[in-house]
Amino acid sequence: xxxCRWFDQSNCESPMKKxxxxxxxxxxxFFGTWYGLSRIDWITLFKIDRASADLEQKIGDLLWKxxxxxxxEITSDSVLLPVNILLDHLCKKNPIDREKIKIHVLKNxxxxxxxxxxxxxxIYSGLLLACQNESEFCGxxxxxxxxxxxxxxxxxxxxxxxxxxxxxxxxGNGNSTIVKKAIEQLxxxxxxxxxxxxxxxxxxxxMINAEMDPEALANFLYRLSDESLPEQLYxxxxxxESKQRSVKIMEVIKGRTFQKIPVIGSxxxxxxxxxxxxxxx
Amino acid sequence: MTDERFINAPAEEEAEKASxxxxxxxxxxxxxxxxxxxxxxxxxxxxxxxxxxxxxxxxHCTQAxxxxxxxxxxxxxxxxxxxxxxxxxxxxxxxYIAYAITVIAFNIVEFIATMHTAxxxxxxxHVEWWFVGGLTNLIVKAx
Numbered sequence: 001x002x003x004c005r006w007f008d009q010s011n012c013e014s015p016m017k018k019x020x021x022x023x024x025x026x027x028x029x030f031f032g033t034w035y036g037l038s039r040i041d042w043i044t045l046f047k048i049d050r051a052s053a054d055l056e057q058k059i060g061d062l063l064w065k066x067x068x069x070x071x072x073e074i075t076s077d078s079v080l081l082p083v084n085i086l087l088d089h090l091c092k093k094n095p096i097d098r099e100k101i102k103i104h105v106l107k108n109x110x111x112x113x114x115x116x117x118x119x120x121x122x123i124y125s126g127l128l129l130a131c132q133n134e135s136e137f138c139g140x141x142x143x144x145x146x147x148x149x150x151x152x153x154x155x156x157x158x159x160x161x162x163x164x165x166x167x168x169x170x171x172g173n174g175n176s177t178i179v180k181k182a183i184e185q186l187x188x189x190x191x192x193x194x195x196x197x198x199x200x201x202x203x204x205x206x207m208i209n210a211e212m213d214p215e216a217l218a219n220f221l222y223r224l225s226d227e228s229l230p231e232q233l234y235x236x237x238x239x240x241e242s243k244q245r246s247v248k249i250m251e252v253i254k255g256r257t258f259q260k261i262p263v264i265g266s267x268x269x270x271x272x273x274x275x276x277x278x279x280x281x
Numbered sequence: 282m283t284d285e286r287f288i289n290a291p292a293e294e295e296a297e298k299a300s301x302x303x304x305x306x307x308x309x310x311x312x313x314x315x316x317x318x319x320x321x322x323x324x325x326x327x328x329x330x331x332x333x334x335x336x337x338x339x340x341h342c343t344q345a346x347x348x349x350x351x352x353x354x355x356x357x358x359x360x361x362x363x364x365x366x367x368x369x370x371x372x373x374x375x376x377y378i379a380y381a382i383t384v385i386a387f388n389i390v391e392f393i394a395t396m397h398t399a400x401x402x403x404x405x406x407h408v409e410w411w412f413v414g415g416l417t418n419l420i421v422k423a424x
Contacts, residue, residue: 015419022412030355030383037379048373155370163367 056154058170060118063186064104066179067122072107074125078275079105082264083123086138089263093210096145107280111224113140114187115148117157122187125276131220134262134269138210139217142203150202152195153186160185193241200245204252211259214249222246291337291405298334299341300403302327303395306345318357324349336424341402344410344417345395351413352391359384 043049074080083105091098100119108124115121121144131137147153157166161182169178190196200217207214225242264272291299305327306320328342359381365371398408409415 015415019412019415019419022415026412030387033386034380034383037382038376040375040379042375042378043373046378159368 052154055166055170056117059154059157059166059182060116060120062169062179063116063183064102064118064120064122066176067106067116067183068104074105074107074276074279076275076279079128079272079279082268082272083128085264086134087121087141090138090142090145090206090210094145094206096149096206101145101148109280112187113144115144115153116183116186117153119148121145121148125280128276129273130224132223133216133266134264135207135213135216135260136220138212138263139203139207139214139220142206142210143199143217145206146199146202147191147195150195150198152191152199156191156195157182157186196245197248200249201252204249208258210263211261212263213258213260214253218246218249218253221249291335293405295335295337296403296405298331298338300399302331302338302342302345303399303402306349307392307395307399318353320356321346321349321353336421337407340417340421341398343421344398344413347413347416348391348395348410352388355384355387 083103087101087103088098090096091101101121102119103121103123105123105125105128109126110124111126111130112124113122113127121141123141127140128137131140161178165178169182191199203217204214207217221242225246302324306324324342324346328346331338331342334342362371362377362380366373366377394410398410401408409417
């Protein structure tokens with residue numbers, strides 16, 4: 001083989017051609033290695049999914065236990081039964097695994113609902129009293145279910161708390177201040193605007209699939225944002241630009257007709273609200 | 282990589298300087314791992330300082346610089362991909378892990394090649410790298 005050197009250019013191929021060949025071979029080597037390695041399922045091999053699921057479960061349990069001790073949980077069947085019927089209906093009509101959703105109703109006057117890691121869905125009694133009908137409640141429920149289904153909860157927690165802090169929490173090294181802060185982040189601050197819009201639009205789809213009126217979610221947002229904001233309106237104050245979101249939902253559903261079939265009906269909804277009042281006393 | 286004698290035997294001082302250009306990138310490699318630009322900057326500073334040096338020194342400074350220039354886009358892509366996984370909605374996937382392994386493998390090969398070249402050049406031997414050597418030949422012309 002002829003070796004081409006700067007001091008001896010005779011009898012050798014063009015240096016540019018040789019350079020180009022070497023470059024192409026180098027590129028093939030790099031991209032070929034990358035392509036070959038990308039065929040391996042590293043996520044399963046390194047058990048990354050399993051590890052992140054374990055972490056989410058530990059964090060979810062930790063946050064829920066902390067929340068449960070600070071707020072009273074409503075366990076009355078007269079409250080949980082209709083709430084579960086509505087949740088079952090939403091899950092059944094949508095690709096949501098009902099078994100994995102852990103719904104909790106807490107005694108709290110704040111109009112709030114939020115999702116915790118590991119599919120915990122927390123509803124405050126104040127929200128159930130503020131909703132005028134089952135459709136409004138299902139609108140909020142669908143929005144939170146969308147956050148769970150789209151993986152927004154852990155994403156937000158990792159971004160705002162940091163993965164190392166979460167891992168430390170999951171191994172039992174997290175102090176109560178960090179746990180409280182994490183709960184506060186999930187219950188009292190909004191997700192990114194992109195996530196909120198995605199959750200709103202997904203909630204509309206969930207409601208349509210469940211033969212419920214998606215306009216109810218828009219109405220709920222508009223009604224509460226229109227009123228002077230008392231301290232209890234957490235779900236609205238933590239979800240800013242409610243009016244714009246309401247308008248956006250109306251734009252999406254404009255001109256479309258939907259089936260509106262009651263799930264528990266207005267009588268049972270009123271009974272549920274009465275049960276909440278009794279349990280909150 | 283080809284290992285051979287240079288056109289003229291370099292003096293002791295020349296061999297030391299030329300070898301230092303590789304050592305510079307080796308030292309910067311350790312410090313510059315999190316920020317790929319550091320490697321390039323270190324080699325660039327050394328290259329600028331030796332631009333007017335002898336042909337042997339200049340040639341090896343240029344080869345060291347090109348080796349870093351070649352690694353920069355690969356390492357930078359890996360760095361920013363990692364950052365986007367940590368701070369944005371980007372998810373970790375097999376593509377990312379495969380890319381990271383490929384880049385690490387290339388960096389290890391480059392690290393070993395740099396060490397070998399530094400030692401060989403210090404002994405006055407001339408080492409030309411695959412592709413980078415040819416590129417250096419095109420840029421650095423004999424006096």
